[in-house]
Each structure stands twice: as structure tokens, then as C-alpha cells.
Amino acid sequence: MSRAETPRRAGRQGRAGIRDVAAAAGVSITTVSDALNGKGRLPDATRRHVREVAERLGYRPSAAARTLRTGKSGLIGLTVTTYGDEPFTFTEFAYFAEMARAATSAALARGYALVILPATSRHSAVDVWSNVALDGTVVIDPSDHDPVVLELVRQGLPVVSDGRPAGTLPVTAWVDNDHEAAVLDLLDHLAAAGARRIGLLTGTTTDTYTRLSTQAYLAWCQRVGQDPVYESYPAHDPCAGAVAADRLLARPDRPDAVYGLFDPNGTDLLAAARRYGLRVPEDLLLICCSESTVYANTEPPITTLSLKPRRIGTAVIQLLIDAIEGIEHDRPIEQVIPTELIVRTSSQRRPPRTTVSPPRSPAPDN
Amino acid sequence: MSRAETPRRAGRQGRAGIRDVAAAAGVSITTVSDALNGKGRLPDATRRHVREVAERLGYRPSAAARTLRTGKSGLIGLTVTTYGDEPFTFTEFAYFAEMARAATSAALARGYALVILPATSRHSAVDVWSNVALDGTVVIDPSDHDPVVLELVRQGLPVVSDGRPAGTLPVTAWVDNDHEAAVLDLLDHLAAAGARRIGLLTGTTTDTYTRLSTQAYLAWCQRVGQDPVYESYPAHDPCAGAVAADRLLARPDRPDAVYGLFDPNGTDLLAAARRYGLRVPEDLLLICCSESTVYANTEPPITTLSLKPRRIGTAVIQLLIDAIEGIEHDRPIEQVIPTELIVRTSSQRRPPRTTVSPPRSPAPDN
DNA sequence: CGACCATGCAGAAACGTGACTGCTGCTGGG
DNA sequence: CCCAGCAGCAGTCACGTTTCTGCATGGTCG
Known part of the structure; x- marks a missing residue:
């Protein structure tokens, strides 16, 4: 009682605390906490009064204190x-x-x-x-x-x-694409468009995406009886990609179709094709894995494989917050997001129409 | 004393606290805190012992409690x-x-x-x-x-x-480019390359970047005695940009050079130019403001204005952390980051060389 | 030999919130 | 008329740190 009487230096060079609100409203800090958090049993009059005073003082609860108390940070x-x-x-x-x-x-x-x-x-x-x-x-x-x-x-x-x-x-849960299925489907698409020898531009890193995609390519080659034709490069080096694309098209067993695993491979391969006088798609079919919309407006537009990062990002967060909030699924959750092959001119021997390409669409769901 | 004796349910379904470390090491929590934070006066033996025990228990200080106590969150x-x-x-x-x-x-x-x-x-x-x-x-x-x-x-x-x-x-401080200077410089560059009527692709929004850039364009037009030729569109709509680019090149007073304020304008304008049979740079000079490296490999490569976002991001953080840590500058700090015009084929009537373009460089400082 | 100081450490008070417990006064039913 | 029960609120502890204050102990110097 003796210490509680000191009016507590109101907002001393900082924000008002819950105690300041309690003092100003003439109630206890418990009442303030309950009023603001919608808990306890309080008449609406008290609740409104406290909220009014808190608003007037510009009271904001301390996130650090709340985190310490509740154990949840919201981060x-x-x-x-x-x-x-x-x-x-x-x-x-x-x-x-x-x-x-x-x-x-x-x-x-x-x-x-x-x-x-x-x-x-x-x-x-x-x-x-x-x-x-x-x-x-x-x-x-x-x-x-x-x-x-x-x-x-x-x-x-x-x-x-x-x-x-x-x-x-x-891990508690994971989300991924079915990379094997995506690559197999894409290679079939190229073969159906007339490709006889499909090359791969891949990475030297050992991450799952690179590994699974490359394995799927090798398996496909074995299935259809084609010798694998691929070049690897350190994917984190933007220069190396252009060099590897060049190397791939300079080979004696030059492929007549190429799939590039990484985003810049499309422009890299296109530039390399120009250097060797190869027309796309007449002499070379092209697909790369990318989320970039620039491939809709290149000359020619390039077919891309989208991994649907937005659906993945959303799914990952939903699974995580469910786990945080105790909406428990019993065993490790695995969620597979389908990929999407966005077919454009570069992977079709006969372009479906020769009219001018319309302004690109906003692509609402990639 | 009576309560302090209870051995504190060690790590009950959670992380070990500083008290657990203190108990295990046979010292007080003060000593643990000092030992781990390098404060106080402790002999090295005690310090090492405490750190060892903390390591063994897998002790991690609670960020929430530290934030509450120190007032700094590091966020x-x-x-x-x-x-x-x-x-x-x-x-x-x-x-x-x-x-x-x-x-x-x-x-x-x-x-x-x-x-x-x-x-x-x-x-x-x-x-x-x-x-x-x-x-x-x-x-x-x-x-x-x-x-x-x-x-x-x-x-x-x-x-x-x-x-x-x-x-x-x-605001405490701000960082920005000199947008007027950048636009004026760029327009001079286009004029020097032979442009007689320079058009602008701009936005309908009222943000500072759009406003200052457009004003600089209008001021330049007035200075050299050219009628302004521009189209505006809502910059957040990716479709509208392609339409606006088309509109700009469809005008009776068609410009022979265009500057696009936004990132996708380069490919938009290039596509529109193809539709109207305009060759770049022979019939149409092109520059757009972009940080994307795809413009190094388009056909033709497009000159871009870089706002140096990485330098801006770094500068903003340095100013902010200086302010947080009390490294006080006396008055509001304003820091101006220069822009960079990356000149490529699209803005030069005579391409400097007709050799094949080399693989693009990593652009270490944009 | 006694006073003083540096050293090594322990105790305890905050930081601001949430929640449990418990106290007071009023009301209604038996 | 009395007591149970409940609405309305206050007191108090705990969350896990950091840090201030202060108490011993042992060595040194006048």
C-alpha cells in the first residue's frame, strides 16, 4: 500500500503502462487487463470506460511482457x-x-x-x-x-x-512438389512435340530439387533409350549458367530440345541458340523452370514449369500455424503441390496460331 | 528460503532456465548471467565452469525475458x-x-x-x-x-x-535517389542518341517516385521545346502496362524513343514495338527503370536505369541502427544514392559493336 | 596488528503483463 | 430472517532475465 500510492511517473519518457491506465481509470490493473482482453466478468460500462481511458492515454500493451507471460510471440x-x-x-x-x-x-x-x-x-x-x-x-x-x-x-x-x-x-511437416512427375511429364511433352534428343541443364549442388529432377531425367532417358545429354554448373553463380548453356549447345551430340532447371536458363539458352544460329522452336525446343513472367514476352515466348511457389508458401504457413495453435494432425504431414507446365511457343513445333501475342495475363494463381 | 529449496522442476516440458543452470553449477543466477554475458568480476575458472554447465543443459536465454528487461528486441x-x-x-x-x-x-x-x-x-x-x-x-x-x-x-x-x-x-532519416537528375540525364542520353520526340510511360499513382520522375520529364520537355507524349496507367496492374505501352506507340504523334518508369515496361514496349513493326533501336529507342538482369539478354538488350536498391537497403539499415544504438546525428539525416544508367543496345542508334554479346556479368553492386 | 580495499559472489528488485485467488456487497429463495 | 450464491472487482504471484546493491573473505600496507 505504501509504495502503490506513488502515482507512478506517468509515461516517463516512454509509453503508458497498464498501471497508468488503471490509475487514470480508477480501477485495478486486473480490471484493465480483463476489460481490454474481453475476459473476466465486467459490466459493459466499466469495459467501455477502461477502453476509453486506454485509448486516450495511447496505451499499447508491451509485446515483450505479453510474450514472456503467454509464451507466444506471434513470430x-x-x-x-x-x-x-x-x-x-x-x-x-x-x-x-x-x-x-x-x-x-x-x-x-x-x-x-x-x-x-x-x-x-x-x-x-x-x-x-x-x-x-x-x-x-x-x-x-x-x-x-x-x-x-x-x-x-x-x-x-x-x-x-x-x-x-x-x-x-x-520436421513437423513439409510441403513439396512432385519433382519426378513434373520432369517426366515435361519430357513427354517435348518428345510429343518431336524432340529426338533432349538435353538437361542442371546444377552441381546436391539439394533435393536438383537431385530428384536429374534422377527423373536419367530414368526417363533409360526408359526411352536415349543417351543422357546434360551439363552441370554451380547454380548460385549467375555467370556459370550462361557458360553451361553455351557448352550444352556446342556439344557434338547437340540436343534438339533442352530443359533448364533454373530460372535464368531460359534467357541463357535463348542467347546461346542465337549465337549458334539455332531457331526456336524450329531447331531447338526449350523449356525452363521459372516463375518469371518475362518468358511470356520473349522472342519467342518460352514454355516454363511453375512450381507454384505461392501455393507452397501458403500451405507451409497454414501447416505451421496449425501446429503452433495445437490443431494437431497426428503424424508428420506431407503435402504435395502439383506443378504447372505453362506451354508457350518454344516447346511447340507448330505454333498453334501465328497471330500477335496478346498482352500477358496477370497469372492470378502461381 | 523455504520456497527456493524446491529443486525447480528441471526443464519441465521446456527449455532449461537460468535458474536450472545456476542450480546445476552450484552458483547463483547472478553469477550465471554475468558469466554468460561477460560482465561482472569473475575468475576465468568460474566463467568457464558456468558456460560448460549451460552448454551441457542446452541452455538458451529467453529472448522475451531479455527483451522485457533490456527494452531492446533486436527486431x-x-x-x-x-x-x-x-x-x-x-x-x-x-x-x-x-x-x-x-x-x-x-x-x-x-x-x-x-x-x-x-x-x-x-x-x-x-x-x-x-x-x-x-x-x-x-x-x-x-x-x-x-x-x-x-x-x-x-x-x-x-x-x-x-x-x-x-x-x-x-521520420528520423530517409534515403532516396535523385529522381529528377536521373530522368534529366537519361533524357539527355536519348536525345544525344538521336531521339527527336521522347515519350514517357508513367503511372497514375501519386507516390513520390512517379511524381518526381514525371515532373522532371515535363520540365525537360519544356526546356528543349518538345510536346510531352506520355501514357499513364495504374502501375500495380500488370496487364495495364502492356495496354498502355501499346497505346503509346499507337498515337498519331508516335515517339521515336520511350522511357518506361516501371520494371515490366521494357518487355511490354518491346512486344508493342514488334506488333507495330518497329525496329529497336533503329526506329525506336528504349529505356526502362528496372533492376532485372533479363534486360541484358533480350533481343535487343535494353538500356535500364538502376535505382541501386542494394545500396539503398544497406544505407537505410545503417541509419536506423545508428539511431537505435544512440549513435546520434543531430538533425534529420537525408542520404541521396546516385542512380546508374546501364547502357545497352536499345538506346544507341549505332551499336558500338556487332559481335555476339558475352555471358552477362554478375553485376556485383546494384 | 588493525584498517582498508579488491575480489568473488549472493540477494533481490525490477521489467509489464496475464491469471489465479479471494474479498465484498447484494439478491433471492427457503 | 438467514445464508448461499454470484457479480464485480482488487491483490498477488509468476514469466525469466538483467542489474544494482551489498556481504563476506583474504591480502596488503601503514
Whole structure:
């Protein structure tokens, strides 16, 4: 009683606390808390009065205190694979941006915010990971024994991964495309368009996407009895892609159709084809995996495989928030998102129509 | 004493607390805190012992409790302009992605993490803004009397904006390009290449970038005595850009050079030029403002104006963290980042060389 | 030999909120 | 008329840190 009487330096160089509101409204802090959070049993008059006073004082509850008390921060970590100092790589650019955009939107709609965090725990002098209170984490393409993921699950935090986890990584759930099916379907499409020898532009990295896609290509080749024709390059190096595209078309066993696994491969292959005087699609059929809309307006427009990053981003967030809020599914959830082959001129020997291409559409659902 | 004796349910269904470490190490929690944070006066033996025990128990300090106690969360808000439900618009896509990438990297290097937040306070049922403890905020292109910014500065939080604030918005600091100078320089470049009538593809929105750029265009026209030739469209609609590009080239007073303010304008204008049988650059000179590297490999390659988003993102973060950490500059800081005109074939009547274009460079500093 | 100081550590008070417990006065039924 | 029950609210603890204050102990110097 003796200390409680001190009027508490009201808003001393900072925001008003719940105590200031209680004092100003002539009630206890319990009543303030209950009134603002819609709990307890209070008459509407008191509730309105307290809310009015809180509004007048510009009271905002301390997020830190609430987090400490409730154990929920409303924050979701989003790890991005880092090469060197930069978060997310050049080749993943459009994909990651689209995926992050959808994830951000989905998280905000459910009252959560995303925190961008590095894939490595020791990115700077202080460990940013342990400095932020997370309710859960989304990891993109985690490696086999990702130490960050292991540490997070050890702490009991739900972890959902974009891309099926390699090895025995104990994630709460994952979302991925069916990469084998996508590649097989796409190769059949090229073969149906008249391709006799299909080449592949792939990466030297061992991530799941590259590995599964390449394996599917090799399996397809074996099935139809074609010798594999492919070039690998470090996908994080934007220069190397153009060089590898050139190498692929310079081979003695030059393919008459190429699938490029990474986003810039389309323009790379197109430029290389021009250098060798190859017409697309007459001499060379072309498909690349990309989310970029520029391929709708290239000369010629290029067929792309979309991994539907927006659907993936949304799905990942829904699964994670369900896990956070205890909407428990019993066993590890695996969700497979279908890909979409956006067929354009570059993969068709007979372009369906020779009219001018209309202005590109907004592509509402990729 | 009576209560302190209870061994504190060690790590009951959660992480070990500082008290568990203290008990296990046989010291007080003060000693643990000092040992781990490098404070106080402790012999190295004690320090090492405590760290060992903490490591063994897998102790991680609670970020929420630390934030509550110290008042610093290590989190920086990043607002993105939302159109409809989606964070950041299509036209700002590459710019925003690059800028956010650099900002993320710069923040992590100084021990801070970025939280992506919506520009509007009421994006969902709960107010995400008041649910997260921020040390400061980066706002991109704030509107004249942005209520979020006003609320933040009222709370005493530092706010740094990307784009000079309109009106009397009380930001702590801002970073921007010199848009007038960039446009004037670019128009001179086109005129020097032989352009007689330069057109503009601009937006209907009233943001600072669009406004300043358009004003500079009009001022340049007046100076050289050319009638302005421009088309406006809602920049957030990806379809409208293609239509506006078509409209611009369909005019009776068709320009022989065009500058497009937004990222997709390059491919839009190129497609429109093809439809009207205009050769680039022989019949039509082309420049657009873009950060995308696809314009290095289009047919022909298109000259672009880069706003240097990575330098802007880095600068914004440095100014903000300086403000947070009390490295005070006395008055509102304004930092102007120069733009860069990346000259390619589309803006040169005589292409400097007709050799094949080499694989594009990694563009280390845009 | 006694006073003083540096060293090594423990106790306890915050930080601001949420939630449990419990106290008071009023009302209605037996 | 009395007591059970409930509405309406206040007190108090706990969340897990950081940090201020302060108490011992042992060594040193006048």
C-alpha cells in the first residue's frame, strides 16, 4: 500500500503502462487487463470506460511482457539459404520472392509476422537466432542434418520445411512438389512435340530439387533409350549458367530440345541458340523452370514449369500455424503441390496460331 | 528460503532456465548471467565452469525475458506497401526483393533481424504491429500522413524511410535517389542518341517516385521545346502496362524513343514495338527503370536505369541502427544514392559493336 | 596488528503483463 | 430472517532475465 500510492511517473519518457491506465481509470490493473482482453466478468460500462481511458492515454500493451507471460510471440522464422553474405541466391530469386510473398500474406492474415533469419546460426557476432522469440519456423530446402533445424526441434518448436527433408531430419511437416512427375511429364511433352534428343541443364549442388529432377531425367532417358545429354554448373553463380548453356549447345551430340532447371536458363539458352544460329522452336525446343513472367514476352515466348511457389508458401504457413495453435494432425504431414507446365511457343513445333501475342495475363494463381 | 529449496522442476516440458543452470553449477543466477554475458568480476575458472554447465543443459536465454528487461528486441520492422491482400506490388518486385535482400543482410551483420509487416495497421483481426516489440522500423515509400509512421514516432521509435517523406512526415532519416537528375540525364542520353520526340510511360499513382520522375520529364520537355507524349496507367496492374505501352506507340504523334518508369515496361514496349513493326533501336529507342538482369539478354538488350536498391537497403539499415544504438546525428539525416544508367543496345542508334554479346556479368553492386 | 580495499559472489528488485485467488456487497429463495 | 450464491472487482504471484546493491573473505600496507 505504501509504495502503490506513488502515482507512478506517468509515461516517463516512454509509453503508458497498464498501471497508468488503471490509475487514470480508477480501477485495478486486473480490471484493465480483463476489460481490454474481453475476459473476466465486467459490466459493459466499466469495459467501455477502461477502453476509453486506454485509448486516450495511447496505451499499447508491451509485446515483450505479453510474450514472456503467454509464451507466444506471434513470430514465425523464415530461413533463407545463404551463399556468402547474401540471403537467398540469384537462381531462387523469383521463386523465393513469390513464396515469401504468399507466406507473409498468409501469416499476417492469421495474426502472425515473419522474421527473416539466416540459414546458418553464426551469421554475425551475436546469434540472432537465440535473440528472437519464435513460435515456429519455416525452413526452405534444409540440408541433410541441418544444425539449426535440429536445435529448433530440440527446443520443442514446430518446424515446417519447403522441400521434403533429406535423410531423417525431424520436421513437423513439409510441403513439396512432385519433382519426378513434373520432369517426366515435361519430357513427354517435348518428345510429343518431336524432340529426338533432349538435353538437361542442371546444377552441381546436391539439394533435393536438383537431385530428384536429374534422377527423373536419367530414368526417363533409360526408359526411352536415349543417351543422357546434360551439363552441370554451380547454380548460385549467375555467370556459370550462361557458360553451361553455351557448352550444352556446342556439344557434338547437340540436343534438339533442352530443359533448364533454373530460372535464368531460359534467357541463357535463348542467347546461346542465337549465337549458334539455332531457331526456336524450329531447331531447338526449350523449356525452363521459372516463375518469371518475362518468358511470356520473349522472342519467342518460352514454355516454363511453375512450381507454384505461392501455393507452397501458403500451405507451409497454414501447416505451421496449425501446429503452433495445437490443431494437431497426428503424424508428420506431407503435402504435395502439383506443378504447372505453362506451354508457350518454344516447346511447340507448330505454333498453334501465328497471330500477335496478346498482352500477358496477370497469372492470378502461381 | 523455504520456497527456493524446491529443486525447480528441471526443464519441465521446456527449455532449461537460468535458474536450472545456476542450480546445476552450484552458483547463483547472478553469477550465471554475468558469466554468460561477460560482465561482472569473475575468475576465468568460474566463467568457464558456468558456460560448460549451460552448454551441457542446452541452455538458451529467453529472448522475451531479455527483451522485457533490456527494452531492446533486436527486431526491425520492414513495411511493404500492400495492394489488396498481397504484400508489395508487381512493379516493385525486383526492386523490393533486391532492397529487402540487402537490408536483411546488413541488419543480420549488426545482430538485428527484419520483421515483415503490412503498411496498414489493420491487416487482419489482430493488430500485428502492436504484437511485436520493435527497436525501429524501415518504411518504404510512406504516404503523406501515414498513420502507422505517426503512431511509431509517437511511441518514440526511430523510423527511416526509403523514399523522401512527403509533406511533414516526421521520420528520423530517409534515403532516396535523385529522381529528377536521373530522368534529366537519361533524357539527355536519348536525345544525344538521336531521339527527336521522347515519350514517357508513367503511372497514375501519386507516390513520390512517379511524381518526381514525371515532373522532371515535363520540365525537360519544356526546356528543349518538345510536346510531352506520355501514357499513364495504374502501375500495380500488370496487364495495364502492356495496354498502355501499346497505346503509346499507337498515337498519331508516335515517339521515336520511350522511357518506361516501371520494371515490366521494357518487355511490354518491346512486344508493342514488334506488333507495330518497329525496329529497336533503329526506329525506336528504349529505356526502362528496372533492376532485372533479363534486360541484358533480350533481343535487343535494353538500356535500364538502376535505382541501386542494394545500396539503398544497406544505407537505410545503417541509419536506423545508428539511431537505435544512440549513435546520434543531430538533425534529420537525408542520404541521396546516385542512380546508374546501364547502357545497352536499345538506346544507341549505332551499336558500338556487332559481335555476339558475352555471358552477362554478375553485376556485383546494384 | 588493525584498517582498508579488491575480489568473488549472493540477494533481490525490477521489467509489464496475464491469471489465479479471494474479498465484498447484494439478491433471492427457503 | 438467514445464508448461499454470484457479480464485480482488487491483490498477488509468476514469466525469466538483467542489474544494482551489498556481504563476506583474504591480502596488503601503514
